Structures are given as C-alpha cells and as structure tokens.
Amino acid sequence: MSDLRDRAIQIYDAFTHEHRDRRTLLRQMAVLAGSVAAAETLIAGIAASPAAAAIxxxxxxxxxxxxxxxxxPDGKNINGYFAVRADLAHKAGxxxxxxxxRGLNAHIEDITRRIALEGFLAFAPDFLSDQGGTPADENAARDLIAKVDYDSIVAEALGVIGMLKRIGGANGKVGTVGFCWGGGLVDRVAVAAGGALAAAVPYYGPAPEPAEAVKVKAAMLLHYAGKDTRVNSTGAPWAAALExxxxxxxxxxxxxxDHAFNNDTSVERYNAPAATLAWQRTIAFFHAHLDT
Structure with missing residues (x-):
C-alpha cells in the first residue's frame, strides 16, 4: 500500500507540475488502482480539498x-487577502x-490568518490578479499559473514588499513564505529583492541556479520533503550554494x-508532525528577523 501511495503521488505530481491532462491522469491512476472508481478515490485523497476545515x-x-x-508603490492594483490581530498595539513585521x-484559495487565506495571529501583518497577494483572479476550479488556476510571465510576477512581488514596508502598523521589516510554486517564487524574490527583504521561507520550492545565491541578502529558512526528489534535486545545490x-x-x-506535507487539505500528503515542526521553526524564524 505504501508503494502504491508513493507511485500515485508521483503520477499526480506529474499532472500538477508538468501540466498533463486529466484524462491521462485518470488512465494512469486506474491502471495503478485497478479501476476508475478506485482511481477517483485515490485522486481525491491526494488532491487538496476546498471543503477541508480551516485551522x-x-x-x-x-x-x-x-x-x-x-x-x-508603482500605482498598480493587486488583489489579495490581508490579516492582522485586532489587538495589535505596536508596530510589527x-x-x-x-x-x-492553485492560486489564492481558502487554504492560503487560512495560513495568512495563522501568521497574523502570531503577531505579524500578513498579506497573501493573488498573483492571478491580471488574469481576472484565482478561479474556483483549481485545474483552471494551474493552467493560468503555467502561462504567467514569471519576471512580471517577481516584479509584482517586489511591489508587495514595498507596500508592506509602508503599510499602517508596519515596522518596515518584511519577510515572505511560500509553498510549492510559491516556494520557488520565494527563492527568486529573495534573489531579486536584495536588502529590501529581511527573511524568506520557501517550503519545497524548486530552487534557482546555485550561482544566484550570492545575490541573496535575506535570511533564508528552507523546508524540503524527504521523498520529494523532483524539488530536492534543485534544493540541495541551492542550500549548499547559499552556505x-x-x-x-x-x-x-x-x-x-511527501511534497506539500504542510497542506492539511490533502489527506494523503499532509504530515502533522513534520508540518508542526516546520511551522514552529518558521514562526520563530520570523520573530527573530522581523521583530524590532
């Protein structure tokens, strides 16, 4: 069962990250699981569920x-979700x-609230704003993400950093955290931001070329999943280059x-002990680098 689960996750990751069509996904899963019905059950357990309860x-x-x-700061609008403690009485990072x-969905909004409850100003931009915003269908969101201009997205992220430095209640220090596609973007924003970014936490994000490490000014906390060979093939050289x-x-x-072990809306991927430990490290890291 463990081997079947691992193989199923590999097939699903190829679907989500290599933009394969759902018909191919279902056919491969049916061969693995023994029937179309069993394949659908397997896919549902791996995929993130929008109906999952928020923390x-x-x-x-x-x-x-x-x-x-x-x-x-450049006058452009970006949609997003902002959260802050109602009782926050001091300037905060x-x-x-x-x-x-999958875009800005309920799970990411949940994470944004969790970070706000820890005493930070938290903002999750929707990097599909120029495409009309994140659609309800996560497959449609993935298709849109695959078509975005990456340089433009990095520029938007730098604009968000500039906005957060000056937003009401801010102490001027900005960090960023991202997951999967967002983790990869965190690394690239850290390369581009220079001293404007104080702290960066990519979760299992495909990493830049190691030669880019010399440009990073932010403190970096990198989280990787042991079974995530696709990402780790870039993550290990990246961590070594930074060091x-x-x-x-x-x-x-x-x-x-597995990859996406922090995502509690995915039954098969979520690993509570690893997610809890990574989260504790993340919050302590942000307090160390963003508090005044």
Missing amino acids: TQPDDKRLKTRKGAHIL AVMVIHEN AAGKDVQAYTYEGV
Missing part, C-alpha cells in the same frame, strides 16, 4: 481581515504569503514525507 476561521474575532484590491499553483556564499541560511529536510 482558523474567516470570522475569527481576534483578527481584522480584508480581501480586495491593494495599491502597489509584515509577511507576504505566496500561494501554490558557501556565507549567507544566513538554515535548511531542513523532513524524512519520510
């Missing part, structure tokens, strides 16, 4: 939240939360867990 609630009275357009290739360049970097590999 925090959208109407949590401890928080002030707002979803809508925000103005970047800000954290940009970067979504997976060789004398950067402030910590890298952790969580053995025996």
Whole structure:
C-alpha cells in the first residue's frame, strides 16, 4: 500500500507540475488502482480539498481581515487577502504569503490568518490578479499559473514588499513564505529583492541556479520533503550554494514525507508532525528577523 501511495503521488505530481491532462491522469491512476472508481478515490485523497476545515476561521474575532484590491508603490492594483490581530498595539513585521499553483484559495487565506495571529501583518497577494483572479476550479488556476510571465510576477512581488514596508502598523521589516510554486517564487524574490527583504521561507520550492545565491541578502529558512526528489534535486545545490556564499541560511529536510506535507487539505500528503515542526521553526524564524 505504501508503494502504491508513493507511485500515485508521483503520477499526480506529474499532472500538477508538468501540466498533463486529466484524462491521462485518470488512465494512469486506474491502471495503478485497478479501476476508475478506485482511481477517483485515490485522486481525491491526494488532491487538496476546498471543503477541508480551516485551522482558523474567516470570522475569527481576534483578527481584522480584508480581501480586495491593494495599491502597489508603482500605482498598480493587486488583489489579495490581508490579516492582522485586532489587538495589535505596536508596530510589527509584515509577511507576504505566496500561494501554490492553485492560486489564492481558502487554504492560503487560512495560513495568512495563522501568521497574523502570531503577531505579524500578513498579506497573501493573488498573483492571478491580471488574469481576472484565482478561479474556483483549481485545474483552471494551474493552467493560468503555467502561462504567467514569471519576471512580471517577481516584479509584482517586489511591489508587495514595498507596500508592506509602508503599510499602517508596519515596522518596515518584511519577510515572505511560500509553498510549492510559491516556494520557488520565494527563492527568486529573495534573489531579486536584495536588502529590501529581511527573511524568506520557501517550503519545497524548486530552487534557482546555485550561482544566484550570492545575490541573496535575506535570511533564508528552507523546508524540503524527504521523498520529494523532483524539488530536492534543485534544493540541495541551492542550500549548499547559499552556505558557501556565507549567507544566513538554515535548511531542513523532513524524512519520510511527501511534497506539500504542510497542506492539511490533502489527506494523503499532509504530515502533522513534520508540518508542526516546520511551522514552529518558521514562526520563530520570523520573530527573530522581523521583530524590532
């Protein structure tokens, strides 16, 4: 069963990250599982479920939240989700939360609220804003993500950093965290941002070329999944290059867990012990680098 599960996740990851069609996914899963019905059950367990319960609630009275357009320093609008503690009485560091290739969905909004509850100003931009915003269908969102201009997205992310430096209640220090596609974007934003970014936390994100490590100024906390060979083939050289360049970097590999182990909306991927430990490290890291 373990081998079947691992193979199923590999097939599903090829579907999500190599943009294969769903018909191919279903055919391969049916061969693996023995029937179309069993394949559908297997796919449902691996895929993120939009119906999964959130750890925090959208109407949590401890928080002030707002979803809508925000103005970047260059005058451009970007949609996003903002959260802050209602009782926050001091200037705080800000954290940009970067979504997976499913776009800005309920899970990412949940993570944004979790970060806000820890005492940060938290903002999750929708990097599909120019395409009309994140669609409800996650497959449609993935198709749109595959077509975005990556340089333009990095530029938008730098604009978000500029906005968060000056937003009301901010202390001027900005960090970022991202997952999967968003983890890869975190690394690239760290390369492009220079000293504007104080701290960066990519979760299992495909990494840049190691030669880019010398450009990073932010402190880096890297999270990788032990069974995620696709990402780890780039992550290990990236972590080594950051260390060789004398950067402030910590890298952790969580053995025996899959890509997207932090995503609690995916039954088959989520690993509570690894996710909890990575989250504790992430919050402590942000406090160390973003608090005044």
